[in-house]
Amino acid sequence: MIRRTDDLSLQARARFDAIIDVRSPSEFAHDHIPGAINLPVLDDAERAEVGTVYVQTSKFLARRIGAAKVARNIAAHLDAALGDRDGAFRPLVHCWRGGQRSGAMAAVMDQIGWPVTVLDGGYRTWRRRVQTALYGPADDLTVILLDGGTGSGKTEVLARLADRGVQTLDLEGLARHRGSLFGAWRDRPQPSQALFESRLFTALEALDPARPVVVEAESSRIGARTVPPALWRAMGRASVIELSAPVAARAAFSARAYADIGADPDAVEAVLGRLPPHHSRDTISAWKALARSGATETLAASLIAEHYDPAYRRQSARRDRPLLGRVEMSAVSYPELDRAAGEIADTLSRGEGFCSQRLAP
Structure with missing residues (x-):
């Protein structure tokens, strides 16, 4: 079962074995949750390609092309970065909004048997937390x-x-x-x-x-x-x-x-x-x-x-x-x-x- 949370407190983050950011490398480089690892389901070039097809050609074709690329990238991550994780691995997964990209990774992890959690609101939930603290009273x-x-x-x-x-x-x-x-x-x-x-x-x-x-x-x-x-x-x-x-x-x-x-x-x-x-x-x-x-x-x-x-x-x-x-x-x-x-x-x-x-x- 895929769990969901919007709790990003220090204590809540510590309960996960890894925070996995599945956004593209450029999104990750711009900002990310410190300590997170970047396992993109679409890299920058792939994301741009799928977006172009979506706007200029066909939404269906874009989704089909995107799904194939996402599947290949997730498979590569399972073989490489996640290859040594055992059945007790507890990841928190997120993308930009907590939508399709994190959902795809979480679905595969859930089928494997990992107790995976998706961050509701994705990166934007983290960014709101940071801004509230640093631009509030303190x-x-x-x-x-x-x-x-x-x-x-x-x-x-x-x-x-x-x-x-x-x-x-x-x-x-x-x-x-x-x-x-x-x-x-x-x-x-x-x-x-x-x-x-x-x-x-x-x-x-x-x-x-x-x-x-x-x-x-x-x-x-x-x-x-x-x-x-x-x-x-x-x-x-x-x-x-x-x-x-x-x-x-x-x-x-x-x-x-x-x-x-x-x-x-x-x-x-x-x-x-x-x-x-x-x-x-x-x-x-x-x-x-x-x-x-x-x-x-x-x-x-x-x-x-x-x-x-x-x-x-x-x-x-x-x-x-x-x-x-x-x-x-x-x-x-x-x-x-x-x-x-x-x-x-x-x-x-x-x-x-x-x-x-x-x-x-």
Whole structure:
């Protein structure tokens, strides 16, 4: 018997051995339930072919051609991706609306004897759940922002906080972007806005709302992706812990962290060409010359002092957020980042006011 459900809670999803998305690869790439596997009953070319026949020739012929292709594709999945599943396999199957494509896969699985469930409403049920959470109130989320100037090691400290059991949310990791002009990940494009939101939603639903979550301070856009309203509002009312280090120390760290793009002078020059127009032509030319000469640390220091830090001070002046404290580091080195994370984690675990401290090198 084919079961049906519209329950996509974390607990409900965990009851299935696999979530099988039978939409085409392009639909899956645009957005999908995180953790789902894509076993398309029609690939993109086949779907386009069947649709063309349906509109231009004959609905009957389109259905016959489509049925043959669907049957062959399902057979291939049974032999390959599903070939090692035993009789206790419990799949949740869905397509776009929970209609013909998921129905075809579910019918075969039911005949095999697998206790298969079809998602009512298909992918659209998932998308509505994500939008309701990320575009609704989200008043139960308590955020603490980890802030600091460019090169202060915020992402590194965030990862170390997670290792210490602190609840964290890595927006840059979810968005596949480091959140600055130079932040694109080489050879790894950003997910679509919808997929970014799906990944963000699943990260949020795994959190304990009774505990605060530490989030790196970002602008409302991370590369080409936008932080959804509910989280952005929570970040806007958050208290702040600030990391501080000298320009030279931050420049040295930035040169290491951005070594991938620093090794490509053409890519650096392209980014410099997108800087705001208030920088003089001579200044930008000097930065491009540093990029061409491979002086990445000198370039980073100049950009921090003349571009990033002034922008950071302007943004900080406009914000009205309580400062829990500041951790000062004389170098952005791995030992000091470890100590910074340990100090922050200890203070958060005690629930006390955060005292400004200087961490010795």
